[in-house]
Amino acid sequence: MLRFFKIVGILLVGLLGILIFNAVRYTPVENAPLKPMTLIQPDxxxxxxxxxxxxxxxxxxxxxxxxxxxxxxxxxxxxxxxxxxxxxxxxxxxxxxxxxxxxxxxxxxxxxxxxxxxxxxxxxxxxxxxxxxxxxxxxxxxxxxxxxxxxxxxxxxxxxxxxxxxxxxxxxxxxxxxxxxxxxxxxxxxxxxxxxxxxxxxxxxxxxxxxxxxxxxxxxxxxxxxxxxxxxxxxxxxSEKGYLTLKLIAHGEGGHSSMPPENTAVTVLAEALVKLKDAPLPGGLEGISEKMYGDIARNMDFSKRLLFANLWLFKPLLSSVLDDTKSGNAMMRTTTAPTMLSGSVKSNVLPATATATINFRLHPRDTVEDVVNWVTAAIDDERIDVKMGEFTEASxxxxxxxxxxxxxxxxxxxxxxxxxxxxxxxxxxxxxxxxxxxxxxxxxxxxxxxxxxxxxxxxxxxxxxxxxxxxxxxxxxxxxxxx
Ligand SMILES: [Zn+2]
Missing domain, CATH: 3.40.630.10 (Zn peptidases)
Incomplete structure (x- = not known):
């Protein structure tokens, strides 16, 4: 047993050594030598x-x-x-x-x-x-x-x-x-x-x-x-992000609101919106965002360098920390933003349809088609039509x-x-x-x-x-x- 702890101890010290070694070397990249450039002095x-x-x-x-x-x-x-x-x-x-x-x-x-x-x-x-x-x-x-x-x-x-x-x-x-x-x-x-x-x-x-x-x-x-x-x-x-607006149209039984069915167009739509919220498009620290945060982290304090220098171990942790910030989330994935809602036109009328408008900003990793497929699969409800609005692909x-x-x-x-x-x-x-x-x-x-x-x-x-x-x-x- 003692021998087991000894081996674990040695491994941990070794791991720590590697992490620190990587972090110490994780400094601003030595760029190619600066080309001599004489700058003008404008008025x-x-x-x-x-x-x-x-x-x-x-x-x-x-x-x-x-x-x-x-x-x-x-x-x-x-x-x-x-x-x-x-x-x-x-x-x-x-x-x-x-x-x-x-x-x-x-x-x-x-x-x-x-x-x-x-x-x-x-x-x-x-x-x-x-x-x-x-x-x-x-x-x-x-x-x-x-x-x-x-x-x-x-x-x-x-x-x-x-x-x-x-x-x-x-x-x-x-x-x-x-x-x-x-x-x-x-x-x-x-x-x-x-x-x-x-x-x-x-x-x-x-x-x-x-x-x-x-x-x-x-x-x-x-x-x-x-x-x-x-x-x-x-x-x-x-690169720059693309743009896509989708309309989710839920269908239900119209009529008077005094004897409502268990589900109306509004509750069907609400469920779909919750599903969408729980299924953000995939994304993480990769490509441009990995390069950008990495270049920046090289200039940060030791603790942050320790994390970024050892992405093989900390990438999931860093991705989830960055995910929790609005800017980090926007850098790493296609964002999902419900912006407009409509239902029936009167307080005592059940809506035959309820509509939500969702605005997506497309990360270069996704195409418009990818997003439509993702949304349709995430909602997975035949009572809802997914209609395309304005769009531009990411660059x-x-x-x-x-x-x-x-x-x-x-x-x-x-x-x-x-x-x-x-x-x-x-x-x-x-x-x-x-x-x-x-x-x-x-x-x-x-x-x-x-x-x-x-x-x-x-x-x-x-x-x-x-x-x-x-x-x-x-x-x-x-x-x-x-x-
Ligand atoms: Zn401008």
Whole structure:
């Protein structure tokens, strides 16, 4: 017996040794040596002034259609032409559905694939009733406290200005890229991209042009947003989640509610909803989420490194801990969100049908068909019809072992030293879900944002620091210089 405990003891010490050994070695990955990169020093005041002016054009995407017949969009396009005249003089302009601008910078060799930089210049409206909560009027373009304030400052006119200023500045130095560079400024991202990115993607197909990669919005350098990490996290997102709405329609006996049957359409539906809640779609720490949490954990304290360094043992535990957080759950699986319910139209009438609307956000591991099959099997009730509503598949996952991703990582390291760089997954929808059909679509705005800044996103007091505008311009310029 003593011998047994001795053996168990030795094994435990050995196991602990392995766990600790792995954890000690689990430190930030030594990246390839940093390519020497000389960053430009752009004129911060000029950039701030450009963004400030861009914000004053109320290029709002209204769900109900455009009331001023795109006058503000046309005015902004004219402003671009006057502000960056050399760009329009030297690059070839193609208009896609009038308001999306595609600029082609012809490469000197152009033997390889071109690349595509993209940003949208439409903005969401100011939420009704919140006008007074803005410390600076949303379309004044105020510059104050080292920030430029207003709707579009973050989403996404800062990228428009950063890209245009970069091209303009490089043209002035006489730079010509080797490969073609396309810069797209789209106009309906906030409405679903039908006339912009969708048509643009089709244009590339029609011309038989396949960009090597595209870079557009969809993530930032996150500062203080992930608890327990004091470094910034540059999440260069390689895919985005899809979207699916399903209607569950339960059938029952209608009639007066004074003598109800044991089950009505409502109770049948309620049972189905509980079954769905108890059967979340499969998912866990794998693929993008494993890489992302792993890259971050390498920079965390010893206890977390101990867990992530030993996924062979702790993966189930970590998956279930992350599952309990809203963001972890969304990163690891297709989410299920019941959003609307309806039954009978009167309090004393039994419903002949009861309907629930369920919104799913599809993880790249699932297709729309997978989700429909999963839901049908989970409910397993013939009294319920499952009807498809709107849907988009999750995007293909862009490569991380190609030149494009390496250039993005290298340029991020040059502009943001001492930052964790990792591939990630965009939870919301962007123009890139269409670019992803023809190229490796990366989603990353090279700007730092914290929790306060996040509130401005489609919210109030949207702003961006002038420092960020400078960094973004350094980033875009350095990246263009590598083409
Ligand atoms: Zn946006």
């Amino acid at each position: 911060a005041n000029a950039l701030a002034a450009q963004l400030s002016e861009a914000i004053t054009f109320q290029t709002i995407s209204w769900e109900s259609g455009n009331p001023d017949d795109y006058a503000s969009f046309i005015a902004l396009q004219q402003w671009l032409e006057t502000t960056y005249p050399n760009v329009f003089a030297q690059l070839e302009l193609t208009r896609i559905n009038t308001h999306t601008l595609l600029l082609r910078w012809q490469g000197s060799e152009a033997t390889g694939q071109p690349v595509l930089f993209s940003a949208h210049y439409d903005v969401v409206p100011v939420n009704p009733g919140t006008e007074n909560e803005w410390t600076h009027s949303p379309f004044a373009g105020d510059i104050a406290d080292n920030y430029v304030w207003g709707r579009g400052a973050l989403d996404d006119k800062s990228a428009v200005v950063g890209l245009m200023a970069s091209v303009s500045g490089l043209l002035k130095t006489g730079f010509t890229p080797k490969q073609d560079i396309y810069v797209a400024l789209t106009h309906d991202e906030e409405l679903g991209s039908e006339d912009g990115a969708v048509a643009l993607t089709q244009w590339f197909r029609d011309q038989s042009i396949t960009p090597a990669w595209s870079l557009d919005e969809g993530s930032f350098v996150l500062d203080g947003i992930v608890p327990g990490v004091d470094k910034g996290i540059a999440s260069i997102n390689v 293909p996952v862009a490569a991380t072992d190609n030149d494009g991703f390496t250039q993005l990582v290298q340029t991020t390291r040059a502009v943001y030293p001492n930052t964790i760089i990792t591939p990630g997954l965009t939870i919301a929808a962007t123009d890139s879900r269409f670019y992803g059909d023809i190229t490796n679509a990366y989603r990353f705005n090279p700007m730092v944002i914290n929790n306060d800044d996040l509130e401005g996103f489609h919210g109030t007091n949207e702003r961006i620091s002038i420092e960020n505008l400078v960094r973004a311009t350094q980033f875009y310029t350095a990246l263009m210089q590598q083409q």
